[in-house]
Amino acid sequence: MGKKTLSSVRGMNDLLPADAPVWEWFEARVTDWLRSYGYQQIRTPVVEYTEIFVKGIGEVTDIVEKEMYSFEDRLNGEHLTLRPEFTAGVMRAIVEHSLTYDAPRRLWSMGPVFRHERPQRGRYRQFHQVNVEAVGFAGPDIDAEMIAMLARLWKILGIECVGRVRLEINCLGQTEERLRHRGDLISYLTRFEDQLDADARRRLHTNPLRILDSKNPALSDIIAGAPRITEYLGEASRAHFDGLQVLLRAAGIEFTVNPRMVRGLDYYNLTVFEWITDALGAQGTLCGGGRYDPLIERMGGKPTPGIGFGMGIERVIELIKEAGAAEACPAADVYVLHQGGPTRTQAFLVAERLRDAGLDVVLHAGEASMKSQMKKADASGAQFAVIIGETELASGTATVKALRAGDASQPFARQATFALDALGDALVDGLVATSETA
Ligand code: ATP
Ligand code: MG
Numbered sequence: 547m548g549k550k551t552l553s554s555v556r557g558m559n560d561l562l563p564a565d566a567p568v569w570e571w572f573e574a575r576v577t578d579w580l581r582s583y584g585y586q587q588i589r590t591p592v593v594e595y596t597e598i599f600v601k602g603i604g605e606v607t608d609i610v611e612k613e614m615y616s617f618e619d620r621l622n623g624e625h626l627t628l629r630p631e632f633t634a635g636v637m638r639a640i641v642e643h644s645l646t647y648d649a650p651r652r653l654w655s656m657g658p659v660f661r662h663e664r665p666q667r668g669r670y671r672q673f674h675q676v677n678v679e680a681v682g683f684a685g686p687d688i689d690a691e692m693i694a695m696l697a698r699l700w701k702i703l704g705i706e707c708v709g710r711v712r713l714e715i716n717c718l719g720q721t722e723e724r725l726r727h728r729g730d731l732i733s734y735l736t737r738f739e740d741q742l743d744a745d746a747r748r749r750l751h752t753n754p755l756r757i758l759d760s761k762n763p764a765l766s767d768i769i770a771g772a773p774r775i776t777e778y779l780g781e782a783s784r785a786h787f788d789g790l791q792v793l794l795r796a797a798g799i800e801f802t803v804n805p806r807m808v809r810g811l812d813y814y815n816l817t818v819f820e821w822i823t824d825a826l827g828a829q830g831t832l833c834g835g836g837r838y839d840p841l842i843e844r845m846g847g848k849p850t851p852g853i854g855f856g857m858g859i860e861r862v863i864e865l866i867k868e869a870g871a872a873e874a875c876p877a878a879d880v881y882v883l884h885q886g887g888p889t890r891t892q893a894f895l896v897a898e899r900l901r902d903a904g905l906d907v908v909l910h911a912g913e914a915s916m917k918s919q920m921k922k923a924d925a926s927g928a929q930f931a932v933i934i935g936e937t938e939l940a941s942g943t944a945t946v947k948a949l950r951a952g953d954a955s956q957p958f959a960r961q962a963t964f965a966l967d968a969l970g971d972a973l974v975d976g977l978v979a980t981s982e983t984a
Contacts (some may be wrong), residue, residue: 557663557671568863568872573656575702575838576676583695585652585678590635592658596625602634602845603754603814613661628660632677633838633854634845639848640681650682656859668829668861678835679854685837685864686786689817689853690793694853696833697799703862704871705823711832711865713793714804715819717787719779721840724815727778755808774805786816797973809834813841817853825868826861833857877927877975878906881949883919884934893934896944900932903970905977924949929980930973944969948976950966 553559561569580587596616603609615628629635632655645651655677663669678686700706718724730755746757746765758769779787794801803820809818818836835855837956842850866872879899884893897909906928908926911917916935923931933945946969947961964972 555671557665559670559672566864569859571872572703572859572863572866576656576699579695579699579702580654580678583652584693585654588636588639588653588655589657590632592629593626594629594638595634596627598638598845599627599630599634599918602637602762602841603631604753606749606812607754607810609661610860613663615660615662631659631856632657632675632839632960633679633856636677636679636854637681637842637845637847637852640850641842641845642791646682646842646847646850652678652680653850654678660948666829666858668826668858668864670860674859676857676859678857679852681842681852683848683853684839684851685817685853686789687793689790689837690797692817692853692855693790693794693801694797694799694833696857697797699792700821703866703869704944705862705865705869707869710825710869711821711823713799713819713821714807715790715801715817716776716804716807717779717783717790718775718808718815718818718836719783720815723778723780723783724755727775730773730778731755731758734772735768741768743763750826753810753812755812756810759810770808772806775808776803776805783816790817792850807837811836811838813838813844815839819855825863827830829861831858832861834846842891867908867976876906877929879927879928880905880907880930880932880973881923881926882907882909882932882934883916884910884921885916885936886913889934889936889939892939896932896934896969898965899975901971903974905970905973920947922947929977932969932973938963942966946976 596614599614609630614630615624619626636653636655640646640651656675658672658674660672662671665671678692678817680692691858697706697713700711705711719727731743732750735742735750735754735757738749741764742750742757743760743762743765746760746762748911749756757765758772760769807818807820809820816837816839819829819834821833823830824833833855835849835853837853839851842848842852870909882893882897882900884890893909897907900907908928910922920931929948929950931949933947935945938944943963943965945961945963
């Protein structure tokens with residue numbers, strides 16, 4: 547390894563205990579939110595056959611061209627890839643298990659994805675996504691619902707504040723419309739061929755739409771003058787796009803139409819959208835999605851319309867932290883102290899009894915002076931310390947010390963002794979009284 551100490555792979559980070567509460571808070575809010583819109587969870591493997599992603603994402607894309615972690619299984623020579631996104635695997639599962647056989651589906655997933663990119667703020671090699679797909683719906687009502695659902699999530703997470711999270715939409719039309727646009731786009735860009743960068747020149751004839759997506763500032767003038775897909779839309783596509791906008795306006799959701807947003811993948815059609823924030827520097831896209839009506843057929847299923855999005859959890863978490871929106875991780879209710887020897891066994895049993903009563907309990911482990919244990923109890927944030935010393939052991943009791951705010955609101959004196967039978971009830975009453983006065 548050539549390194550003195552062991553470390554994680556570059557761009558792949560540990561989630562440390564200090565950060566775990568905000569992730570747990572986020573995951574709980576998201577799970578409730580998805581349920582409230584009728585979504586069901588689907589969990590697909592982290593590894594799929596490489597061809598699933600090549601088919602599902604498209605050959606001429608950043609992901610397939612240069613970002614996938616692909617390898618050959620040493621034991622049987624199979625070509626495998628760590629998922630760089632969820633959609634392809636979810637579509638594979640839908641086709642494999644005929645999930646849309648009798649009804650449309652609203653599906654969600656959450657977990658790690660892997661892309662070999664240059665690590666920087668907001669861009670990692672292992673990152674996490676919430677992925678949502680609605681298959682079997684032709685829209686535009688479901689398109690609007692999906693976007694409204696996200697607008698609601700930003701509120702739930704407390705990050706919706708004006709200017710922080712904004713919505714851009716576009717309509718990519720259908721294949722024939724895109725082909726006409728593509729022809730004109732290639733002629734237009736060819737006029738500037740000597741000014742294009744290497745990426746753009748390479749894509750000029752393979753995926754010219756993607757050039758419109760380029761983040762190279764040297765190309766921005768050329769891109770600004772390029773033919774716009776929205777001018778090539780036929781009546782049906784236009785009606786779909788108008789239908790979406792009518793619903794968004796009715797719901798009071800602000801948006802801008804960005805005719806240069808193409809979202810890179812060639813199977814996208816009609817609606818595409820992104821939620822963007824300026825609060826995170828260059829990596830400001832929180833969430834991107836769109837309609838992919840041709841995809842399921844391409845993956846070997848019956849023609850089935852669909853729309854979905856992927857949300858970058860790291861970026862959303864960073865915004866939540868900035869907004870200070872997550873609730874603090876609740877501390878345990880009780881910290882149990884003992885004096886070692888036989889009091890340790892008693893404390894062990896008392897802690898289990900308190901958990902039976904529904905309390906969250908931290909039991910002191912190891913030997914330490916009462917003074918040092920009291921310090922730990924206090925630092926733990928628990929409401930109560932329960933002390934099992936020699937006296938308590940002999941009399942079958944426990945001493946309870948209220949650790950927080952010792953004012954009149956306390957349900958009992960700062961310190962009291964309870965028979966073990968009454969201890970659980972007394973602490974539960976104490977917690978209820980404390981939360982009522984808080
Ligand atoms: P970008 O333009 O930032 O590279 P993308 O178009 O590649 O984004 P998608 O494939 O649409 O991104 O993925 C959905 C979301 O996942 C993005 O909007 C972003 O929030 C997040 N994301 C994408 N790549 C990374 C990464 N390397 N590290 C962290 N989050 C990422
Ligand atoms: Mg990318």
